[in-house]
Amino acid sequence: MEKLGIGIIGCGNISSAYLTAMASFPVLDIRGIADLNQGLAEQRAGEFNLVARSIDDLLSDPQIQLIVNLTVPKAHVEVGLQALAHGKHTYSEKPLGVTFAEGLKLAETAKASGLRIGAAPDTFLGGAHQTARSIIDTGVLGMPVGGTATFMCPGHERWHPNPDFYYEAGGGPMLDMGPYYITDLVNLLGPVAKVAGFAIAPRSERTITSEPRNGEKIPVHIPTHVSGVMAFESGAVVQIGMSFDVAGHKHVPLEVYGTEGTLIVPDPNKFGGDIELLKKGGSFEPQPTTEPYADGNYRSLGVADMAHAILSNRPHRANGDLALHVLEVMEAFGKAADSGQTITIATRPERPAPLSQSIVDGRLAR
Numbered sequence: 001m002e003k004l005g006i007g008i009i010g011c012g013n014i015s016s017a018y019l020t021a022m023a024s025f026p027v028l029d030i031r032g033i034a035d036l037n038q039g040l041a042e043q044r045a046g047e048f049n050l051v052a053r054s055i056d057d058l059l060s061d062p063q064i065q066l067i068v069n070l071t072v073p074k075a076h077v078e079v080g081l082q083a084l085a086h087g088k089h090t091y092s093e094k095p096l097g098v099t100f101a102e103g104l105k106l107a108e109t110a111k112a113s114g115l116r117i118g119a120a121p122d123t124f125l126g127g128a129h130q131t132a133r134s135i136i137d138t139g140v141l142g143m144p145v146g147g148t149a150t151f152m153c154p155g156h157e158r159w160h161p162n163p164d165f166y167y168e169a170g171g172g173p174m175l176d177m178g179p180y181y182i183t184d185l186v187n188l189l190g191p192v193a194k195v196a197g198f199a200i201a202p203r204s205e206r207t208i209t210s211e212p213r214n215g216e217k218i219p220v221h222i223p224t225h226v227s228g229v230m231a232f233e234s235g236a237v238v239q240i241g242m243s244f245d246v247a248g249h250k251h252v253p254l255e256v257y258g259t260e261g262t263l264i265v266p267d268p269n270k271f272g273g274d275i276e277l278l279k280k281g282g283s284f285e286p287q288p289t290t291e292p293y294a295d296g297n298y299r300s301l302g303v304a305d306m307a308h309a310i311l312s313n314r315p316h317r318a319n320g321d322l323a324l325h326v327l328e329v330m331e332a333f334g335k336a337a338d339s340g341q342t343i344t345i346a347t348r349p350e351r352p353a354p355l356s357q358s359i360v361d362g363r364l365a366r
Contacts, residue, residue: 002027003026003027003029003307004029004065004307005031005065005066006028006029006030006031006064006066006303006307007034007059007061007064007088008030008032008033008058008067008068009033009034009055009067009070009079010070010072010075010093011035011040012040012070014299015044015070016044016047017299018068018299019033019044019047020048020297021296021300024304025301025303025307027307028300028303031051031058031061032050032052032053032057032058032061032064033045034052034054034057038054041053059082059086059088060086065089066089066090066091066307067079067090068091068300069090069091070093072165072170073093073094073095073165074098074168076095076096076097076098077097077106079092080092080117081105081106084106084109084110087115088115089115090118091119091302091318093119093120094179094180094323095170095175095178095323096117096326096327098175099331100324100328100331103323107321116310116316116320117323118302118303118306118320119319119320119323120179121179121180121184121268121302122301122305122318123184123270124180124184124187124268124318124352125293125298125302125317125352126270126291126301127289127291127293127294128265128266128271128274128275128291129184129266129271132265133187134290134354135263135275135277136189136258137354140260140279141258141259141261142261142280143260144232144235144236144257144258145236145257146236146237146257147185147189147239147254147255147256147257148241148251148255149181149185149241150240150249150251150253150254151177151253152241152242152245152246152249153244154244154245154247155244155245156176156244157208157210158209161211166244167219167224168221169221172226172242173224173226173244174199174333177242178226178242179323179326180268180269181268182240182326183268183323184265185230186351187351188265189232189256190233191345192231192232192233192345193231193232194230194231194342195228195231195329195332195335195345196228196229196341197226197228197229197332197333197336197337198226198336199225199226199334200224200225201220203224203245205219206218223334224245225246226240226243227240228240228336230329233348236256252264254266254268260279261280262278264276264277264284270297271298272294272295273294291355291356292355293355302316305318305355306318315353317355318352319349319352321347321350322349324347324349325348325349328347
């Protein structure tokens with residue numbers, strides 16, 4: 001199998017999940033990992049039998065075609081622009097950037113350079129979400145009407161060893177968790193046309209309860225409870241709630257409503273999960289997952305799809321247009337909250353192609 005040279009920049013918490021999953025995709029030839037913290041890069045390299053290199057070394061290596069950017073959100077665009085300047089395609093952890101303006105700069109630079117950008121989340125490519133999409137595409141729900149998208153928890157300072165960035169610009173529940181929910185909804189329903197919303201910060205500081213900084217207080221610089229509505233181009237109107245201030249709730253992550261039925265979609269931060277379908281007049285019934293990549297954590301599936309797409313010259317699914325649209329939508333909630341107005345969304349990405357897997361050689365294909 002033809003392979004694509006991969007360089008990874010950023011060796012924090014999420015890198016372990018990526019590196020574990022990348023072993024499932026032979027197309028990915030990891031030629032080195034790097035971090036500003038050289039000790040961390042060496043530690044991660046030792047864990048996964050890889051080579052720790054400097055960032056400059058990775059960017060200058062002609063055998064590396066794609067940089068996977070796993071840095072903190074506020075560095076995503078800076079590192080992405082460096083990769084593009086060295087002639088590399090780049091795939092970023094979510095979100096694409098911390099503002100729409102900088103995300104747009106990255107997208108325009110890539111297009112001008114003839115290079116590709118991609119971005120997480122890629123969980124919408126998981127078997128459960130692809131199955132949910134195929135159910136919707138059959139028309140069994142009838143005309144799209146609406147839905148709900150809910151992520152609410154007490155905050156990430158409960159478990160993350162260094163949660164500060166969640167409460168700085170580029171953090172917060174919308175930019176942190178919103179990408180999973182909004183990306184999956186675009187996969188299911190198509191692009192968003194308008195946004196209305198409210199955003200508050202009930203507390204000015206948080207107390208870390210995780211180790212090793214248990215008891216330390218950190219300031220809050222962004223809204224931590226966001227509630228709003230997305231009007232989709234398809235006509236559906238979806239309510240969304242993202243919060244780091246809720247002790248507990250009983251909402252499911254995603255519900256999609258149509259004139260003829262309702263679909264329960266599992267957690268969009270995971271690749272699998274239980275799907276339920278209610279047809280009008282009936283009751284909720286479990287639906288079998290019919291697509292691959294449902295049983296496990298395939299965080300890097302989007303990278304593998306992008307690598308195959310580069311080698312075969314086809315569109316990739318977790319692409320820059322999709323990520324930029326999601327970033328614009330997320331930012332619009334803040335604009336709506338500040339202005340008290342409904343915000344019109346300018347970008348209109350195509351729904352990514354449904355995912356299929358060749359039974360001949362395991363390659364990702366259209």
